[in-house]
Amino acid sequence: MTVSQPLRAAVLGFPVSHSLSPVLHNHWLKTYGIDGTYSAMAVAPEALKTALNGLRERGFAGCNLTMPHKEAALPLMDDHDESCLMSGAINTVVIRDGKMIGYNSDGFGFVESLKAQAPQWSGGRVVILGTGGAARGIIASLRAKGAQHFVLINRSKDKAERVVKQFSLPSVDVVDWQDRAAALAGASLLVNCTSLGMVEQLPLDMPLDMLPANAVVADIVYRPLITPLLQTAKGLGLATVEGLPMLLHQGRLGFEHWFGVDPDVTPAVYQALVTRITETEV
Numbered sequence: 001m002t003v004s005q006p007l008r009a010a011v012l013g014f015p016v017s018h019s020l021s022p023v024l025h026n027h028w029l030k031t032y033g034i035d036g037t038y039s040a041m042a043v044a045p046e047a048l049k050t051a052l053n054g055l056r057e058r059g060f061a062g063c064n065l066t067m068p069h070k071e072a073a074l075p076l077m078d079d080h081d082e083s084c085l086m087s088g089a090i091n092t093v094v095i096r097d098g099k100m101i102g103y104n105s106d107g108f109g110f111v112e113s114l115k116a117q118a119p120q121w122s123g124g125r126v127v128i129l130g131t132g133g134a135a136r137g138i139i140a141s142l143r144a145k146g147a148q149h150f151v152l153i154n155r156s157k158d159k160a161e162r163v164v165k166q167f168s169l170p171s172v173d174v175v176d177w178q179d180r181a182a183a184l185a186g187a188s189l190l191v192n193c194t195s196l197g198m199v200e201q202l203p204l205d206m207p208l209d210m211l212p213a214n215a216v217v218a219d220i221v222y223r224p225l226i227t228p229l230l231q232t233a234k235g236l237g238l239a240t241v242e243g244l245p246m247l248l249h250q251g252r253l254g255f256e257h258w259f260g261v262d263p264d265v266t267p268a269v270y271q272a273l274v275t276r277i278t279e280t281e282v
Contacts, residue, residue, distance in 0.1 A: 005059065007036035009258045012043045012051055013066035021064050023276045024251045028263040036061075036259050043069070049076055052093070052100060061258035062094040064251075070133060077102040086140040086167070089133035092254040103257075106134045107141025109250030110191075110220065116249075116265070117241045118216045122188040123147030129180070129206070130154060131163045134220055135193035139167060142189075149173075151187070153180045184210040192219045197227040204229055208236055219243050223277060244273060 011021040017040070025038035041063075043051040048069050055063055065073050070089035074080065077090065080102035084090050090102035114121055126147045128135055131154045139150065149171040154160040160174045175183040184190060190211065196204035198221045206229055208217065217233035222243035230240045248265045256262040263269075 007034065007259055008038075008058075008060045009036070009062050009064075009254065010039045010041050010055070010060065011064040011066060012041050012048070012069055014042055014044050014068060016040045016042045016066065018280065019064075019066055020247065020273050020276055021066075021251065023272055024248065024269065025255060027269050027272045028251075028255055028261075029259065031269075032259075032261050032263065034259050034261065045069070045072065048072055052076055055093075056095050056098065056100060060095055062092070062100075062254060064254055065091050065093065073102060076100070083107060083137060083140065087133045087137035089137075091250070092257070094254070094257040096257075103253060104133070104137050105250040105253040106137030106246075107139075107144075108253055109246045109248075110134075110138045110218075111141045111145055112249035112252070112265075113245040114216075114218060114241055116245060118218075118239045120214075120239070121216045122214075123149075124188040125149050125151065125186050126189045126191070127151040127153065127183060127187045128191050128193055129196075129204075130193035131156075131159045132193060135191075136163060136166070138191060138193060138220075139163070139169075143167070143169070147189075151175055151183050153177060153183060181207040181210060184208065184215075187211055187215055190215065190217045192221065192227075192229055195221065197221050197229055199223045206232075208232055208238070211236070211238060213237065215239075216241060220246055222247060225274065225277070244270065244277075248273070 011019050029036050073090045078099040083104040084102045087104040092103040094101045151173045152160040153175045155177045195201045216239045218241035219227045220243045221227050233240045
């Protein structure tokens with residue numbers, strides 16, 4: 001009689017102790033009564049290929065990737081979906097029939113979070129701060145959901161212009177960083193895709209006075225949970241979208257591939273992550 005082995009997945013990073021993924025996935029495993037495990041593995045950059053092959057050899061269902069592995073993993077995949085090409089990075093690996101398949105769930109996670117927190121959002125004029133991997137994934141997903149016009153603002157204008165060429169955006173403006181406040185006139189959605197405003201990072205200086213009253217302000221930063229950008233937006237009576245639910249929805253993609261269930265993003269799992277964040281910041 002063959003005894004079935006528990007399904008296994010992990011997050012690989014360096015460092016990795018800060019990752020919230022084990023809390024998230026183990027909460028879901030317990031909630032759905034799934035015989036599985038999810039762990040964190042510290043993997044140095046030079047050991048990534050060996051570590052990924054090790055997961056395959058040991059029968060893992062896959063893994064998440066966090067810094068600094070997201071871009072380095074792309075050429076190590078046997079296959080990948082379009083989300084990886086759009087973002088230039090991988091954060092989810094599925095091991096199926098001995099092959100490693102890469103995905104990027106940034107865009108999916110953001111759009112699902114946006115729908116949940118601000119279902120009235122409009123893509124008429126979308127202002128994106130930053131042009132990193134997360135920003136590129138979000139741009140691709142918003143465009144797929146019908147966003148009509150993008151305004152890209154980056155401290156390096158050249159990087160923003162490269163994104164325009166990469167996506168062949170039909171309706172887009174690239175705005176100098178110093179002109180960011182004026183670029184908000186008429187915006188329907190503002191998304192901060194930079195690390196500015198994060199705990200231990202530089203603050204984000206972003207006046208919001210030019211935003212229309214029906215605009216939505218989103219921040220992918222979740223440490224702190226309510227960033228200064230979101231606090232300012234709330235003070236102006238604007239609808240806001242927090243960053244932590246994006247992480248929760250991102251996790252759904254991998255969990256469904258590895259464990260066979262598309263998990264619900266509930267207040268209980270949100271609170272589990274908030275508790276973990278609070279513990280690590282004490």
